[in-house]
Amino acid sequence: NAGVMQNPRHLVRRRGQEARLRCSPMKGHSHVYWYRQLPEEGLKFMVYLQKENIIDESGMPKERFSAEFPKEGPSILRIQQVVRGDSAAYFCASSPPGTGYSYEQYFGPGTRLTVT
């Protein structure tokens, strides 16, 4: 039973390039969350998606960032025209669908983005 998978684990981009981060949720999970962790800080919520729907993007920067979770395939967090301030660890989490209040989110190992 594979956990949440993220790739790549490490990504280096030059300023102005695009970064694409992928997240495959746990089997059977239909909720995906993206968080960003800046150095020496806690995780900050970015976006919450269900299949083909963005439910809550209140933590996403207004420009250059976008996320999707298509019907087939992984969730993608896309950062266009990266800047040095985008350097961080990006974590994906997933949770199962349906009723109940377990509120438990399972985290992937993260993608560490370095912008040079």
Place this chain on the structure above:
Amino acid sequence: AQSVTQLDSQVPVFEEAPVELRCNYSSSVSVYLFWYVQYPNQGLQLLLKYLSGSTLVKGINGFEAEFNKSQTSFHLRKPSVHISDTAEYFCAVITGYSSASKIIFGSGTRLSIRP
């Protein structure tokens, strides 16, 4: 607005000594509280959670936490730490009533164990 405060950014402890990591939250509605552990270069792992019921919650690796509503605290404790407990610990809260909500994390407490 809800928030989570971890007062100690770093806690050094000798091996086999007890430890308490402090967490306070602010929220005007019911909360669900969590502690996560992050080992170096890894993702977060759930240690324990409080949803309802008994205020003393037991988690993995010998950790436990107590929900104190009057003090709005959820401190994490372990009676005897091991070198392998060296990690960063995050307190987190979810408020709201939907089946899935965003987690608000504290800034983390780095636990370092001295032999």
